[in-house]
Amino acid sequence: MKQIIIDLLAKYIKLKKEEIEKLIEIPPNSEMGDYAFPCFVLSKKEKKAPNAIAEHLANKLPKTKEIEKIEIKGPYLNFFVNKRYFAEEIIKLNSNFGKLNLGKGKKIVIDFSGPNIGKPMHIGHIRSTILGDSLMRIHNFSGYNPIGINYLGDIGLHIGKLIVAYELWLDKDALKKDPIAELLRLYVKFCSKEKTEVQEGQEEAGEEFKNNEWTNKAREKLKLLELGDKKTHKIWQEIISHSKKGFDRVYTMMNVNFNETTGQSLFSIKGKTEVFNALKKGIAKRESDGAIYIEFDNLPKKYVLRSNSTASYITQDIGAAIERYKKYKFDKMIYVTDFRQELHFNQLFQILKKLGYDFSDKLVHVGFGTVNFGKEIMATRQGKVILLEDVLKKTIDKSQQEIKKRKTKGNAEIIGVGAIKYSFLKNDPVKDVNFSWEHSLNFEGDSGPYLQYSYARASSIIRKSEKSKLKSKSKNYNIPELTSQEISLIKKISEFPEVVEKAEKQLNPSIIANYSFQLAQSFNEFYHSCKVIGDDCEAFRLKLVNAFRTTIKNSLYLLGIEVMEEM
């Protein structure tokens, strides 16, 4: 629709189509028109008053079947589109509505979720998981071929710590009963021991762990593990198996899937090989104690191998990136992690570039803010965690209660999971979010259940109309004199493809979440003021309701939220 106006204007003014597109806006209220073209830019070019230009243009522009009326309001040229023409287009849409062909089969690897083995998934892990899943869906919908990788933190100092704790303090019965809880207890106990070692004047970043007795024990354990010590290896495997079971439960509940699940440990050797390569080429340097680091022009230096020659996070990341490129030849790879890792990823990308891997400029880091609870950040070290599984369970329980209370139908799991996903996805990723039970368990207003409810309401109309179909035989619809609610619903629906495109370009699902809410709102206003069944406009309105159903369903699909026919 917008395109028609752009094309029309392009014939009469000396601006490129792209320039016109940027200028066109939507007036503050619909009485002023559907689209507006401000003449300020032209006035500068032609050195005439903007009002005069608007007037001149209004007279020059021809009438078309799509455009009903053009009004001038000061320097603005306001277009009133032919709503029937608009409506005609919308009710024709099918289930592919909004799908794009931006990607044209391009491969895009998305690395997301990536919880650490040995630690439970807590509310802080939810953003990477949900955001990554949504980005997978958005890319798929936009015509890309997305590959989701869950890159588990199955190795690293935290594993060393956990094995030390496991050998010292394991309670076997507790492990049998609730492995996740027992592993958490062990980890927290270790960290508190480590913390008591900290001496005054060591508050500076990292200082406290440099010569810490307990941290050193963990480092030794990690070394042992890398060397293939059998006993250590066995404990490690046991921890991994417990953790994976826990993770899988959560992923199943959330309906999140991956194409590949690999541990970081798999890439230690490849990473080390690259590090030694770098050393040979003179890209990396060696400390007297054997630690290897790389320096940059504009970033702080990065250690890429510990002095005891064990691999660290970045070592494995170097290896993993190279192996992935070899395997997938991706056009782009997105890392979805906490924004605090931004420096780490910038260093990683530069290292790969220095090593001569040109694919390094296909790598992107999507950072997001932290999840806070009250004034605290989730910290596994201190045992300050709200388990993701508990959050999901509690929300599903609440959904069950609501269903009972309202005496309606619906799937509590779908409602609960939808509520959680939506409450996180609706915020711009860059911002921190405050987790509060009050907000997450609120199912009214700007919430997941509100969106699902709108869909169920629409479905209900369709169901009823099918039952009473025998009575009303008027199958051929006339597009009536449209009400303002119908018009705004139609307009909202028509925005969907642009919204998908914007979300894909900006790697930001919150754009879709916000749109979904506006769409549902628009539908509920329509629902309230326009009767469908039995009305003269029934046939047309049924089509409109169906167009809405398709659009909201697709929109929620992109957020990983399912819909129900009844709730």
Next chain:
RNA sequence: GCUCCUGUAACUCAGCUUGGAUAGAGUGCCAGCCUUCUAAGCUGGAAGUCGUAGGUUCAAAUCCUACCAGGAGCACCA
């Protein structure tokens, strides 16, 4: 100390990329609406120094500079 992010109604947030017409939602609060397709809904109301101060511009929440406040990074952690 250096670098990055955030600051819009009591609370949670859209809008800022690409400057434009009276700054929008939701929650909460107040007042209404269920013998009509699901009230997890709808209608109306009160509520704002767009962090502060400058600058650019015909026009600034939006761009630039400085400052203030909050968060984060600058580990041989991940």
